[in-house]
Amino acid sequence: MFVRHAAKRVAGYRQASTFTSIPVIDATALVQPNQRAAAKAAVAAQLHAACRDVGFFYVKNHGIPAALQQGILQQARAWFDLPEAVKNEILIRPDKHFRGYQRLGANVTRYDGGYQRDWHEAIDLYREADAAAVAAQGLPASPIHGPNQWPVQRPAFDQLLRLYLNSMLGLGSSLMRGIALGLGLEEHFFDGQRAAIQDSYWCARVIHYPPLTEGTFHRSSASENDASSSDPAGSSGTAASAAAAKLHDAAAAALKGAEVDRAVQLSCGEHTDYGLLTLVNQEDHVTALQVKNARGEWIPATPIPGTFVCNIGDMLKVWSNGLYKPTAHRVINADPSLSRISIPFFYEPAFEARVEPVARLCSADRPPQFPPVRYGNHLESKVLNNFEL
Ligand SMILES: O=C(O)CCC(=O)C(=O)O
Numbered sequence: 001m002f003v004r005h006a007a008k009r010v011a012g013y014r015q016a017s018t019f020t021s022i023p024v025i026d027a028t029a030l031v032q033p034n035q036r037a038a039a040k041a042a043v044a045a046q047l048h049a050a051c052r053d054v055g056f057f058y059v060k061n062h063g064i065p066a067a068l069q070q071g072i073l074q075q076a077r078a079w080f081d082l083p084e085a086v087k088n089e090i091l092i093r094p095d096k097h098f099r100g101y102q103r104l105g106a107n108v109t110r111y112d113g114g115y116q117r118d119w120h121e122a123i124d125l126y127r128e129a130d131a132a133a134v135a136a137q138g139l140p141a142s143p144i145h146g147p148n149q150w151p152v153q154r155p156a157f158d159q160l161l162r163l164y165l166n167s168m169l170g171l172g173s174s175l176m177r178g179i180a181l182g183l184g185l186e187e188h189f190f191d192g193q194r195a196a197i198q199d200s201y202w203c204a205r206v207i208h209y210p211p212l213t214e215g216t217f218h219r220s221s222a223s224e225n226d227a228s229s230s231d232p233a234g235s236s237g238t239a240a241s242a243a244a245a246k247l248h249d250a251a252a253a254a255l256k257g258a259e260v261d262r263a264v265q266l267s268c269g270e271h272t273d274y275g276l277l278t279l280v281n282q283e284d285h286v287t288a289l290q291v292k293n294a295r296g297e298w299i300p301a302t303p304i305p306g307t308f309v310c311n312i313g314d315m316l317k318v319w320s321n322g323l324y325k326p327t328a329h330r331v332i333n334a335d336p337s338l339s340r341i342s343i344p345f346f347y348e349p350a351f352e353a354r355v356e357p358v359a360r361l362c363s364a365d366r367p368p369q370f371p372p373v374r375y376g377n378h379l380e381s382k383v384l385n386n387f388e389l
């Protein structure tokens, strides 16, 4: 039975708590061979507390070599320095399966009543799915299935990226085993049809955030009917410059933790992630990612060298029957002298996975809170709406 998300709190389920810091979890027992069950259980308990109370955690001792974690950020930075015409060789397009390079402002965050363009450029990649092979298996087609547009303009980056993504897939799978144990399920619960490493429809975004400075501001869609306002503010006269300065003040206040109008342009607007588990590799020199607690306070996810900052998405909310909920976050890079690279890796369910509350996490007191969803449908509904190309 499906019960519409109840306004009242369900017994035993906490709301995202009033955390003021993000826990750091040592993943050794999940990623190294021959670990004792008790050691795995101890990490699983920490993951459980973090997923239930915060929705975010850092992982350290995750097994990804420092040279790879740092090297991929450096290679990405060099790729974004290429001329726009070169980057456009792999421009994201619907007929390229929504994969490839997206220009500054192409990615949008939607909110009730409009959307705002996010001030970043990125390369989007997913598990590659050959349309003919999908058809041969008797599975439905999808506009997202296809090959990636790899950043072949810099072969060293292209090669390292493939190695990096493969390593991240392994780490994501290991963490999902810990999360399964933390939920009181068997270690391999997410393997098989749900989110096995060989089927995870993973996604990765290689992102460059130039600073939010006055010259970069666009008005939100709410004012795009006005022809003059779709230009970058500041390029169309004094009034526009004044408006841009005001918006920049709002973004600067947001960086200090203020709540801002959704129409204010940020590096990435407030959102929750739609998948299972996100692992963010962020540069160490700038704090830009912020996480919202239950009191509405924005807590900075300050970089901790050598870690990944991880968070959970909608699909874990469904499988855990609401025990875990995704936490809202946003990115603000407002210092005019800094730019930032981050690479979120999204460990996701299989495209054909049926995602539904786990029976063992449902009871008479806690009936299923969400209807079953095919992950591919959920993904399509998000990806096909993420861009204003
Ligand atoms: O760049 C980051 O730190 C996070 C980006 C993010 O939240 C996302 O891509 O979903």
Ligand SMILES: [Fe+2]
Binding pocket: 271, 272, 273, 329
């Ligand atoms: Fe996110």
